[in-house]
Amino acid sequence: MLAYYLQLGLRSLRRNPVLTTLMVLAIGFGIASSMTTYAVFRAVSGNPLPSRSSQLFAPQIDIWGPQSRAQGVDLPDALSYTDATALMRARKARYQTAIYPVGHTAIPQDAGSEPFAVDGYATYADFFPMFDAPFIYGGGWDAGQDDARASVVVISSQLNQQLFAGADSVGRTVRLDDHDYRVIGVLADWNPRPRFYDLDNNNGFADPPGFFVPFTLAVDLQTETRGNNNCYGSTGRAPGWQGWLQSDCAWVSFWVELPDAAAVQAYRNFLQGYMAEQDRLGRFRWSPYYTLRDLTQWMDYEQVVPPETRISLLLSLGFLLVCLVNTVGLMLAKFMRRAGEIGVRRALGASRREIWAQFLAEAAIVGVVGGLVGVLFTGIGVLGIGLVFEPDIARLAHIDVSLVALTLACALVATLGAAFYPTWRAARVQPAWQLKSN
Amino acid sequence: MTIHPMISALRKHKAGVVLIALQIALTLAIVCNAVFIIGQRIQRVNRPTGLNEQDLFLVSQQWVGAPAGDDADSIQKLDALQREDLATLRALPDVESVTPTNSLPLLNSSWNGSASINADAKLIGGNARTTYYFGDENFLRTLGLHLVAGRDFNAGDVINKGFRNTTEPGMILVTKALGDKLFPKGDALGKVIYLDGSGTPSTIIGEVERLQVPATGGWVSAFTWNATIEPVRLNANFSRYAVRARPGRLQAAMREVTPALYKANPMRVLDDDSVKSFADIRKEAYRADVGMAALMGVICLILLGVTAAGIVGLTSFWVGQRHRQIGVRRALGARKADILHYFQMENLLIAGIGAVAGVALAIGLNLLLMKHYEMDRMPVLYVLAGVAMVLALGQGAVFAPARRASNVPPVVATRAA
Numbered sequence: 001m002l003a004y005y006l007q008l009g010l011r012s013l014r015r016n017p018v019l020t021t022l023m024v025l026a027i028g029f030g031i032a033s034s035m036t037t038y039a040v041f042r043a044v045s046g047n048p049l050p051s052r053s054s055q056l057f058a059p060q061i062d063i064w065g066p067q068s069r070a071q072g073v074d075l076p077d078a079l080s081y082t083d084a085t086a087l088m089r090a091r092k093a094r095y096q097t098a099i100y101p102v103g104h105t106a107i108p109q110d111a112g113s114e115p116f117a118v119d120g121y122a123t124y125a126d127f128f129p130m131f132d133a134p135f136i137y138g139g140g141w142d143a144g145q146d147d148a149r150a151s152v153v154v155i156s157s158q159l160n161q162q163l164f165a166g167a168d169s170v171g172r173t174v175r176l177d178d179h180d181y182r183v184i185g186v187l188a189d190w191n192p193r194p195r196f197y198d199l200d201n202n203n204g205f206a207d208p209p210g211f212f213v214p215f216t217l218a219v220d221l222q223t224e225t226r227g228n229n230n231c232y233g234s235t236g237r238a239p240g241w242q243g244w245l246q247s248d249c250a251w252v253s254f255w256v257e258l259p260d261a262a263a264v265q266a267y268r269n270f271l272q273g274y275m276a277e278q279d280r281l282g283r284f285r286w287s288p289y290y291t292l293r294d295l296t297q298w299m300d301y302e303q304v305v306p307p308e309t310r311i312s313l314l315l316s317l318g319f320l321l322v323c324l325v326n327t328v329g330l331m332l333a334k335f336m337r338r339a340g341e342i343g344v345r346r347a348l349g350a351s352r353r354e355i356w357a358q359f360l361a362e363a364a365i366v367g368v369v370g371g372l373v374g375v376l377f378t379g380i381g382v383l384g385i386g387l388v389f390e391p392d393i394a395r396l397a398h399i400d401v402s403l404v405a406l407t408l409a410c411a412l413v414a415t416l417g418a419a420f421y422p423t424w425r426a427a428r429v430q431p432a433w434q435l436k437s438n
Numbered sequence: 439m440t441i442h443p444m445i446s447a448l449r450k451h452k453a454g455v456v457l458i459a460l461q462i463a464l465t466l467a468i469v470c471n472a473v474f475i476i477g478q479r480i481q482r483v484n485r486p487t488g489l490n491e492q493d494l495f496l497v498s499q500q501w502v503g504a505p506a507g508d509d510a511d512s513i514q515k516l517d518a519l520q521r522e523d524l525a526t527l528r529a530l531p532d533v534e535s536v537t538p539t540n541s542l543p544l545l546n547s548s549w550n551g552s553a554s555i556n557a558d559a560k561l562i563g564g565n566a567r568t569t570y571y572f573g574d575e576n577f578l579r580t581l582g583l584h585l586v587a588g589r590d591f592n593a594g595d596v597i598n599k600g601f602r603n604t605t606e607p608g609m610i611l612v613t614k615a616l617g618d619k620l621f622p623k624g625d626a627l628g629k630v631i632y633l634d635g636s637g638t639p640s641t642i643i644g645e646v647e648r649l650q651v652p653a654t655g656g657w658v659s660a661f662t663w664n665a666t667i668e669p670v671r672l673n674a675n676f677s678r679y680a681v682r683a684r685p686g687r688l689q690a691a692m693r694e695v696t697p698a699l700y701k702a703n704p705m706r707v708l709d710d711d712s713v714k715s716f717a718d719i720r721k722e723a724y725r726a727d728v729g730m731a732a733l734m735g736v737i738c739l740i741l742l743g744v745t746a747a748g749i750v751g752l753t754s755f756w757v758g759q760r761h762r763q764i765g766v767r768r769a770l771g772a773r774k775a776d777i778l779h780y781f782q783m784e785n786l787l788i789a790g791i792g793a794v795a796g797v798a799l800a801i802g803l804n805l806l807l808m809k810h811y812e813m814d815r816m817p818v819l820y821v822l823a824g825v826a827m828v829l830a831l832g833q834g835a836v837f838a839p840a841r842r843a844s845n846v847p848p849v850v851a852t853r854a855a
Contacts, residue, residue, distance in 0.1 A: 022747050029740050105502045105707055115502045117707050177675075178503055222506060224601070224674075231551075231634075240508050244602055307811045308730050311475070315468060318803075319737055322464045326748035329457040333755030388729030425453070 001354075002361060009362030016334065020366070023330050027370025028377055030323030031411045033316040035374065036381030039403055040389055041313050043396035044205070045305050048192035052132065053295040056196075057256050057264070059087070059271060062289035063248050075291060076230055076250035077200040077302070081219075084252035088124060092270045093256035094263065095130035098215050099123045100252050101201050101226040104176035106210070108163060118159060118176075119226065120211035121198070122218035128154070128185075130257045131197065138170035138185035141214060149217040153181035159210040160186045174211070179221060181213065193396065196295055197255055199302040201227030205392040225251050268292060308389065324418045327366075331422040335359055342426055343434025355427040363419030364412065371411030375404055444784055454752050459792035462828050465745045466796025467803050470824035472734040474804070474816045479727040487543035487720075488613075488648030490582025493534075493683040494716040495692055496542055497527070500676035502705045508600040516673035517598045519703065524574075526702040527679055532691035534682045537576040538671050541569075541652040542680060542716070544723035548652035551634040553612075553666060555620055567661040568616055568633075569651035572670040573680075578611075578646070580682045586614055587627045588644030591669040601674040606638040615663035617645045633666065640668075654723050656812055688715060742831060749835035753781065757843040764843055765850025774844040781840035782833060789832035793825045800824060 013020040047053050060075045061083050079087070084098040102122050107115045127133070128140030137160075141152045153174055160169055169183045194204025222241045231249040238246065258264045275288030293301055342355060379399055386394040448455050501519055505512035520538060527536045541547050549570045571577070574596045578585060591611070599605055610633075617626030630639040649665040651658050683691035695713050699706065757764075764777055800821055807813040 019751055022751060026744050026747070029744065033737060033740075105500065107502065115707055117500065117709065177506065222508075239604060240602065243604075306726070308726055311807065311811055312730070312733055314807075315472060315734070315737060318464065318468045319741055322461055322468065322741055323744055325457055325461045325464065326744050329454065329461065329748050330751045332453055332457065333752050337755060337758065388726075388733045390726060421453070 001357070005358045005361035006365065008358060009365045012334075012338070012362060013365060019330055019334055023327050023366050024370045024373055026323040026326050026330075027366065027411055027415055028373030030320035031371065031374035031407055031414065032377030032381055034313075034320045035378040035403065035407045035410070036385065037309070037313045037316040038406075039378070039382055039397040039399065040385060040393065041305065041309050043398075044194065044309055044393055046193065047296065048194055048196050049131065049295065052130075052257070055257050055259055056130070056295045057093075057258055057267070057292050058295075058298050059254055059256065059267075060291045060293075061271070061275065062286070063250065063284070065284070065286045066289070075289075077253075078228070078230070078250040079252045079254045080248050080250050081245045081252055082248075084254050086274065087254060087256075090270065090274070093258055093267055095126040095257040096255065097124040097127040097130060098252045098254050099127065099197055100215070100218075101198060101209075102213070102218055102223045103226045104211075104223075106159070106163065107175040107177075109173075109175070116162075118210035120209045120213065122215040122223065123212050124215050126257075127197075127212065130255065131192070133190055134188040135185045136188045137168045138183070140212075141184050146214050146216050149220050150214060151179065151181050151217060152184040152214065154185040154187060154212040155183055156187050156208050156210050157189055158208065176211070176213075194299060194304045196299060196304075198227070198253060199298070199304060200253055203306075203390065203392060204302075204304050205390075205396060219245070227251060227253075264292070306390070306393070309393075312388070320414070324414055327415065327418040328421055331363065331366075331419055332425065335422045335426040338426075339429050340434055342429040343431045346429065346431035352427045355429075356423055359423040359426050360416060360419060363415050363423070366419075367412040367415030368408070370415060371408040374411050375407050378403070378407055441783075441787070444780070444787065448784065448787070451756065454756065455788055455791075458749060458752055458788050459795065461745050461748055462789050462792025462832065463796035463799050465741055465831075466793060466824050466828045467799035468741060469738050469827070470796075470800040470816065470820050471803050471807065472738050473824070474820050475813070476731045476734045476738075477820075478814065479731040483724045483727050483731075485650075486648065487650040488583060488646070489543060489716070490682075491716045491720065493685060493688045493691075494581070495681050495683065495688065496539075496545070496714050496716065496719065497679040497681060497695055497699075497708075498676070498712050498714075499523075499678075499699065499706050499708045501703075502707060504675040504705075506675060508602055513598070513600045513603075513673050516600075516675065517671060520598075520671055520673060520677050522702060523677065523679065523699060526698050527681060527695065530691060530694045530698055532684050532687035532694060534684050535576045535580045536679055536681050537573040537580040539577065539678050539680045540572045540672055541678070542581075542719065543650035543652055544654055544719050545652045546654060546723060550651070550653075550658075550661075553616065553620060553631050553633055553664075554635070555629075555631055557632045557637045557639070566620065566664075568612075568664040568666045569653070569658075569661070570633075571649070571665060571667045572672045573667060574669065574671060577667060577669075577680075580680050581649075582682070583649055584647040585611075586645050586647045588642070590644060595669040596671065597669065598671040598673055601672055604634070604636070606633050606636045606640050607668050607670055608638075608640060609643045609669065610640045611644045611646055611667040612642050613649050613663055613665045614645050614647055616661075616665065617642060619664065745828075746831055746835040749785070749832055750839060753785065753836050753839040754842070757781070757839050760843075761846060762850060764846040765848055765853075768846065768848035769851040777844040777846070778840050781836055781843055785832045785836035785840075786829065789829050793828055796828065797821055797825065 061079060062075055063080055088096060088098055100122050101119065103117060103119050105115045106118045125141050125143050125146050136157060140154055141150060145152055155174065160166060163174060164172065169186060172183050174181045174183055191208035195202060195206065229249055229251040231247065256267060258267050271290045271292065272288055275284060275290060278284050279288065382397055382399045385397050504519060505515050524536055524538060527533055540549055551568060551570060552566050553568045554566055575591045575593045578590050595609060597607060612626065618624055620626060620631060621629055626642050627645060629642050631642065633640055648663065651662055651665060681691065692713050692715065696708050699708060767777065804816040808815060
């Protein structure tokens with residue numbers, strides 16, 4: 001019976017090619033614009049570390065006081081060097097690391113190759129186990145090497161490829177600017193997106209960092225941060241590197257791993273106590289204020305998903321809604337024009353249920369064809385994304401089996417939903433009235 | 439023509455009327471907001487930076503093995519490297535002038551702080567925020583900035599200092615916007631201000647008409663035109679030079695830079711991005727804005743098309759349904775124009791209802807965007823233009839089916855349906 005209904009549907013759709021094309025295109029455009037913007041949204045709103053996201057926290061400390069906030073300044077995203085190193089020394093979390101971005105010039109050993117610029121991070125040993133960083137050779141350094149300011153480096157597989165042609169380079173030497181480092185580990189391809197641990201400094205979708213060096217060593221070598229450095233006035237600041245370290249300038253990202261609610265509460269108490277102690281020492285002259293956000297809250301707070309992405313998703317959904325309203329109208333017109341035919345079928349014994357089946361089958365054809373058109377347009381849309389969104393973000397959006405399946409499913413469900421009211425009206429046609437008026 | 443029979447006729451088609459009105463309302467809401475977003479983006483992209491952007495480009499490079507410390511000896515070595523580069527660039531045949539700089543408008547790499555008329559003031563929010571540009575006596579000339587009061591720097595004013603040295607210079611240039619903010623009477627010239635809560639006074643020796651800050655994000659909207667220029671060569675292991683090519687010689691000058699700098703000193707890194715025309719900097723800075731405007735534009739056009747098509751479809755259906763009634767009216771003496779006007783009025787009525795609902799939806803959507811996405815309030819003009827547009831769209835779409843209706847011959851009335 002279904003095959004017969006589909007046949008009837010096709011015949012009816014062929015009878016008004018213009019109206020049919022209009023419906024198919026409306027569904028196709030509406031679905032495609034929503035799916036294209038959804039592809040981008042999906043790419044940027046993903047959870048970079050699903051297994052750990054509820055256990056990783058970023059503390060923020062009120063080092064500038066309520067007066068700065070009254071003037072519209074948020075809590076600094078980063079910690080000052082003083083606070084970051086104090087929290088590191090306290091070791092109150094299972095894992096903790098201070099992080100800041102650095103840039104160096106890598107100088108290849110063979111004289112034939114040109115030096116090149118490479119970006120990386122200065123971190124503590126906990127960085128690697130805490131963020132589940134996978135190694136292909138060797139591993140991270142340990143806390144002892146942090147304290148000893150060891151000249152070790154963890155390099156990315158890309159940098160390993162550039163410098164050592166992909167060989168196991170553990171134990172070999174890498175020269176970054178005027179300092180030699182011993183390779184202690186080589187990471188596998190690892191670039192969590194968004195790069196949650198450095199959202200204060202980048203949009204979260206950059207190329208993977210080339211290397212990681214001990215934070216303690218980088219500070220000893222006076223390596224400048226490549227990231228933001230936010231200061232609240234510079235009154236009374238001593239000159240030079242030491243002056244900067246001791247200042248209330250915020251430039252160090254800080255992450256802790258707290259496995260359960262008890263640990264979170266304990267860490268909150270610790271932060272409260274730490275701030276109270278600083279208060280007693282005369283550093284803060286205001287009541288302690290801090291935040292402790294987990295990874296997903298942190299991504300919200302840092303607005304990882306660009307407003308462009310959300311606005312375009314919202315408007316695309318609005319567009320889809322208009323297309324669906326349009327389809328309801330056209331289907332209503334199309335179905336009701338066949339009131340006579342329905343009357344005859346009903347008079348010949350077709351039940352309401354059968355009328356339902358017949359018209360929903362016709363709608364399903366429109367939905368499937370609209371979905372196919374939608375997949376085509378989505379493909380074109382995804383290719384054109386680079387024109388609208390930042391290139392870093394655009395190349396993350398791609399079309400895959402799940403997106404195609406979702407496009408078709410959405411088109412079918414949306415069309416059937418739109419067909420619901422017109423079909424209901426069609427099923428309510430009174431056979432007697434139709435036969436009489438004709 | 440009276441409205442009364444029209445309304446009672448429409449009562450028979452409640453669903454169709456509601457659907458068209460709803461579609462018009464949603465279209466109005468979306469198109470108004472989208473056009474508003476497009477307008478805002480275009481306005482943002484078109485605002486002048488204050489520079490003469492023609493023939494301007496930026497060189498960014500870093501030295502290899504340069505001193506990393508901030509002791510006096512290292513700083514002087516770094517400064518010697520920088521002066522060597524400046525001399526190299528100035529000697530190029532297609533280069534008109536060169537200045538060292540820390541950034542340029544739209545580059546999104548900035549050094550921001552605050553200025554105050556009081557010493558040692560802790561200020562960060564509010565109106566006294568400023569960005570800093572560091573350049574030498576060629577800064578204004580190279581960037582093509584206009585001095586509206588006072589004088590430019592001369593070579594003797596320029597000092598050099600390490601990247602992390604917080605010493606403030608004795609003299610500065612400010613933009614007119616910043617000068618007027620600090621001294622609302624417009625008499626900033628010759629006055630003394632204090633930068634970043636410092637106790638050292640800096641004298642304003644001149645005012646620049648207009649100079650945008652490097653950042654383009656929403657967070658700088660409070661001080662987009664507040665810039666302070668300091669006569670300083672900043673010394674670090676990297677440097678940036680703004681270069682003005684001779685008129686029309688931009689490409690040639692850009693090609694000359696990399697080989698010349700390597701020839702002068704090979705111990706440095708220059709990559710593909712190191713020599714960049716200002717046009718490219720502008721393009722990158724506003725890429726998202728232009729893209730957003732284009733996307734909104736396309737969505738609007740398709741949306742209007744879909745809505746027009748929907749009106750045509752549904753009205754055609756009604757015309758078909760009322761075929762006989764039209765014939766009867768014509769037989770009873772109605773002219774073709776009467777039938778045409780009937781359908782036009784009917785559409786105006788439905789579109790009017792849709793537009794009223796659409797105005798409410800448009801304002802609601804705008805409020806939603808304002809609340810969540812830092813959008814501005816949409817001026818009423820956009821809504822009014824939107825109303826006019828959907829009414830015109832409805833009339834345009836209804837014309838063809840109404841015309842067909844008016845061509846129904848009176849004889850139809852006599853035939854069996």
